[in-house]
Amino acid sequence: MAAQKYVWEGAIPLQIHLHESQVTALPPPPPALILAPRIGYLPLLAPLIKPYFSSTLPPGVDTIWFDYNGLPLKWYIPTGVLFDLLCPEPERPWNITVHFRGYPGNVLIPCEGEDSVKWSFINSLKEAAYIMNGNCKNVMNMSQSDQLDLWNSIMNGNLEAYQRVSSKHKLSTVDDEYTSLWLPKSQQSLGETDLTAQVKTGRVPVRLYVLSVREDFHDLDEMPRVDSWEKISYINRPVEIRKEDKCFTLHDALKTLLPELFSDESLTNVKLTGVDFENATRNPNEDVRTDKVVEDQGQSAYKNPEGGHISGRAEIKLIRIQGIEPKLEIPFSWVANNLINPDYFLHICVYAKVGQ
Amino acid sequence: MDVLHWDGTLSAKDFRVGAFAFSQKWESLNSGFPPWVWVLSSKHPWLASPEEEGYLSLEKICISRPNEEDIDQISQIDTGEEEIGCPGNEDVIDDATLVQSSHHELHYCDFHIVYSSTFRVPVLYFRSYCSDGRPLPLDEIEKDLPACSSKELSKSKWTFITQEEHPYLKRPWFKLHPCGTAEWIKLLFLSDTAKPKFEVVLELYLLSWFSVVGQMFGLRTPFKISN
Numbered sequence: 001m002a003a004q005k006y007v008w009e010g011a012i013p014l015q016i017h018l019h020e021s022q023v024t025a026l027p028p029p030p031p032a033l034i035l036a037p038r039i040g041y042l043p044l045l046a047p048l049i050k051p052y053f054s055s056t057l058p059p060g061v062d063t064i065w066f067d068y069n070g071l072p073l074k075w076y077i078p079t080g081v082l083f084d085l086l087c088p089e090p091e092r093p094w095n096i097t098v099h100f101r102g103y104p105g106n107v108l109i110p111c112e113g114e115d116s117v118k119w120s121f122i123n124s125l126k127e128a129a130y131i132m133n134g135n136c137k138n139v140m141n142m143s144q145s146d147q148l149d150l151w152n153s154i155m156n157g158n159l160e161a162y163q164r165v166s167s168k169h170k171l172s173t174v175d176d177e178y179t180s181l182w183l184p185k186s187q188q189s190l191g192e193t194d195l196t197a198q199v200k201t202g203r204v205p206v207r208l209y210v211l212s213v214r215e216d217f218h219d220l221d222e223m224p225r226v227d228s229w230e231k232i233s234y235i236n237r238p239v240e241i242r243k244e245d246k247c248f249t250l251h252d253a254l255k256t257l258l259p260e261l262f263s264d265e266s267l268t269n270v271k272l273t274g275v276d277f278e279n280a281t282r283n284p285n286e287d288v289r290t291d292k293v294v295e296d297q298g299q300s301a302y303k304n305p306e307g308g309h310i311s312g313r314a315e316i317k318l319i320r321i322q323g324i325e326p327k328l329e330i331p332f333s334w335v336a337n338n339l340i341n342p343d344y345f346l347h348i349c350v351y352a353k354v355g356q
Numbered sequence: 357m358d359v360l361h362w363d364g365t366l367s368a369k370d371f372r373v374g375a376f377a378f379s380q381k382w383e384s385l386n387s388g389f390p391p392w393v394w395v396l397s398s399k400h401p402w403l404a405s406p407e408e409e410g411y412l413s414l415e416k417i418c419i420s421r422p423n424e425e426d427i428d429q430i431s432q433i434d435t436g437e438e439e440i441g442c443p444g445n446e447d448v449i450d451d452a453t454l455v456q457s458s459h460h461e462l463h464y465c466d467f468h469i470v471y472s473s474t475f476r477v478p479v480l481y482f483r484s485y486c487s488d489g490r491p492l493p494l495d496e497i498e499k500d501l502p503a504c505s506s507k508e509l510s511k512s513k514w515t516f517i518t519q520e521e522h523p524y525l526k527r528p529w530f531k532l533h534p535c536g537t538a539e540w541i542k543l544l545f546l547s548d549t550a551k552p553k554f555e556v557v558l559e560l561y562l563l564s565w566f567s568v569v570g571q572m573f574g575l576r577t578p579f580k581i582s583n
Binding site for chain 2: 074123205
C-alpha cells in the first residue's frame with residue numbers, strides 16, 4: 001500500500017505568525033516555520049509553536065486557535081484538508097496566524113488541547129466503523145492501551161504502528177477488487193442483518209467540502225478568498241459502492257453525492273478552457289508524491305465530465321484529495337483504500353462555480 | 357417489510373414521513389407544549405435542490421429544575437410570546453413544579469431533531485441558555501437534568517453528549533450520540549406483542565424515540581400505541 005505511505009508522509013510547510021493583539025514586546029517575534037503533517041490537526045502543533053512565542057505572550061491562560069486571512073480554522077478538520085480547501089492556488093509556505101487568547105466560541109467548538117482532538121478523532125473513527133461495519137463495536141471494544149497506541153501512531157506519523165492496531169481491530173477497508181460487498185437489501189432499512197455480525201455493507205465514509213463561487217475564474221489564484229464558512233458546504237454522507245456492469249469510479253461516487261453538479265452523460269475528458277492547473281498538479285515542496293498516484297502527470301488538463309454544464313448554472317472546477325487532483329475514472333474502491341485519512345474517512349474538496 | 361427483520365434504521369425519506377406524523381401526534385397530545393416545526397433547509401443554497409432537507413425544531417422549552425427551597429407553587433410563565441411553553445401540566449413533566457423565583461434563574465432549551473445519514477436514525481441536537489440568551493456550558497445543563505440522567509450519561513455507552521457543529525446552522529451545539537439508537541429502537545418495537553406493520557412503526561418511530569430521549573431532559577411524552 002505504497003500510496004498510504006505517501007499520504008502519511010505528506011506535510012504542509014507552515015509559516016505561523018503571532019496575531020498582533022498577542023504581541024506584548026516589540027519588535028514582534030518572527031514567524032515560526034513548522035512542517036505540519038497532512039493527516040494531523042493544527043492544535044497538536046501547540047508544543048512546537050509555543051516556544052517561539054512564549055516570551056511575548058501576555059500573562060494568562062492559553063487557548064490556541066488559528067486563522068487564515070481572518071477565517072478561524074476548524075481544528076477538527078485535518079490540516080491537509082484545510083490547506084487543500086482554503087488555498088486554491090497552493091501557497092508555499094502556508095501563512096496562517098496563531099492566537100492564544102480570544103477563542104471564538106460562537107464559531108469554533110471548544111478545544112482544550114490534545115484530549116479534545118483525540119476525542120474528536122475517536123468519534124470520527126466510531127462513525128466510520130459504523131458506516132463500514134454497521135456497528136461501532138470494534139472501536140468501542142478497543143482497550144485503553146490500544147486506543148492510546150493508535151492515537152500515538154498518528155501523532156508520530158508511524159504508519160506501521162497504526163496498521164498494527166487497526167488490523168487487530170478489523171477496521172476494515174473496502175474490498176479492492178471490483179467485486180462488491182454490497183448487500184442487496186442494504187438499501188432498504190429492513191435488510192436482513194444480524195446485529196452482532198460484522199457486515200460489510202460496501203459503504204465508504206466520505207466527508208465532502210464544497211467551496212462555491214459565483215464569478216468565473218481563469219486562474220486558481222483569481223478565486224476569491226474564503227472569508228466565511230458559510231461559503232463552504234459540508235456533506236457528511238457515506239457512498240455506497242454498487243456492483244454494475246462497469247466498475248464504480250470516483251466520478252460515480254461524486255455523482256451520488258452531488259447529483260446537481262453532474263449529468264447523466266458519460267465521462268469525457270475535457271480540458272477546462274482557460275484554467276491553469278500546471279502549478280496545481282505539481283507540488284514540489286509537498287511530500288506527497290503525486291507521480292506515483294496519478295498516472296499521467298504530463299497533462300495539465302483537468303479531467304472533468306462535460307456534464308457540469310448541463311444545469312446551465314453550476315459546474316465543478318476542481319476536485320482535490322490529499323493534495324492531488326485524481327482522474328475521475330479511477331475506481332472508487334482504490335481511492336477509498338489508498339487516500340483515506342487515519343479516521344477512515346475520505347476527505348474530498350470540491351470547487352464549484354455556481355450561477356446567480 | 358417485516359419488523360422482525362428490521363434493523364431499527366430509517367431512510368431519509370422515512371424520516372421526513374415520520375417527522376410529519378410525529379409533529380401531528382405531538383400537537384394532538386401535548387396542549388402544554390408548542391408544536392414541533394419542520395425547518396426547511398437546503399444544504400446547497402446556491403443550487404436548486406430537488407430533495408427537501410430539513411429538521412424538526414422545538415425551541416424555548418423551560419427545563420429548569422427548581423431548588424428544594426423554592427418549591428411552593430406551580431405557575432405559568434407568560435411572557436406574551438407564543439413560542440415559550442413552560443407547562444405546569446403534571447402529565448408532561450416529572451415533579452412538575454416550575455417556579456419563578458429570584459434565586460433561581462430560568463434555563464431554556466432548544467431541541468432540533470436532525471437525520472443522520474451515517475447512522476440512519478434521528479439525532480437530538482440541543483442547546484441551553486438563560487433568559488438573557490447567555491449560552492450554558494454542559495456542566496450547567498447537567499444540573500438541570502433529572503438526577504438519573506446524569507448517572508446514565510456517565511455510565512451508559514449508549515447515551516452520551518458531545519459538542520459538535522450543527523449540520524445546518526454551523527454553530528456549536530450539543531448532541532446526544534446516536535450510535536445505539538437503532539438497537540434500542542428495534543427492541544422497543546419488538547417488545548410490543550402485537551407486532552406492528554412497518555407503516556405503523558414509521559408513524560410511531562419518532563414519538564417512541566422522543567419518549568425515551570426526552571426523558572433525559574425530564575420531558576415525558578404521554579401517548580398510547582393504538583393497534
